[in-house]
Amino acid sequence: MNIELSNKTILVTGGAGFIGSNLCEALIEKGNKVVCLDNFATGKRDNIKEFLKDTNFILIEGDIRRLDDCLKATKGVDYVLHQAALGSVPRSINDPITSNDVNVSGFLNMLVASRDNGVKRFVFAASSSTYGDSESMPKVEDIIGKPLSPYAITKYVNELYADIFSKSYGLETIGLRYFNVFGRKQDPNGAYAAVIPKFVSQLMKGESPVINGDGNYSRDFTYIDNVIQANLLSLVTTNEKAINTVYNVAYGDRNTLNDLMRYLKEFLSDFDSKISSIEVVYGPNRVGDIPHSHASVDKAKQRLNYNPQFTLQQGLKEAVKWYWENL
Helix, strand or coil, X not given: CCCCCCCCEEEEECCCCHHHHHHHHHHHHCCCEEEEEECCCCCCHHHCHHHXXXXXXXXXXXXXXXXXXXXXXXXXXXXXXXXXXXXXXXHHHHCHHHHHXXXXXXXXXXXXXXXXXXXXXXXXXXXXXXXXXCCCCCECCCCCCCCCCXXXXXXXXXXXXXXXXXXXXXXXXXXXXXXXXXXXXXXXXXXXXXXXXXXXXXXXCCCCCEEECCCCCEECCEEHHHHHHHHHHHHHCCCHHHCCEEEEEXXXXXXXXXXXXXXXXXXXXXXXXXXXXXXXXXXCCCCCCCCECCECCHHHHHHHCCCCCCCHHHHHHXXXXXXXXXX
């Protein structure tokens, strides 16, 4: 999809992270000036090293928990793509205070700085965790349940704050509820690594991956290029009904963890045939996990002209190739 967006100054918070660095790359390629704000708590310098010599890329090492850093980063900026957060449901259960400090207080700092520096539009990473214990399927934006983790609470509070800043101060906001994003540059290491890069890394090493539960939990796995498309469309839309609201960002399908494992083994076997015979281990369910997640993307299609290009299988083939060449 060809999206016209050039000659703008755009701040990407968490720009050294998985999603943030991919957004930085897409924006630079389109001829924009990109400001990256990151404290490298979870972001990686390797993710942005190729941009550091580019005159259209500015790195600010700072923390969204400090208002002064947020004010510095938003000065002279047209748009903000706010990706900075402490992700992971288990992390938030283990340390709810830090998750709240970053995800709520840091988010509020960014809203205040964007308001005070006259940012035109604030697009932020929301989360499918906001649906909580709602059993309705597929998930539609205006039907949510009670949160199942501190992380989910923080991401819902973000939506409430954004709504208030739209109504009280006229700041244009758009929230994008990401559903299980995966793809190039996603870190396979660490205690809170996402499931796809973790599984890929384990299979490549000949290790048995551990699936939480019986493998029948399902997710709407979403390839990174679909997410990039949704962010760019959120910046360029002139449809008044498209702003000051939230959208699901997903492919609009769901696959079980057993499905996922089957695809990964199949695609990785193209590089190493021994991977196809690796046994999978099943462990206990994780506290705070939603059993099933499936997004309706009708609202994003209608208002943003969102048209996700990558199915799970297509995205996995791209991701597996990237990991094989880079791990």
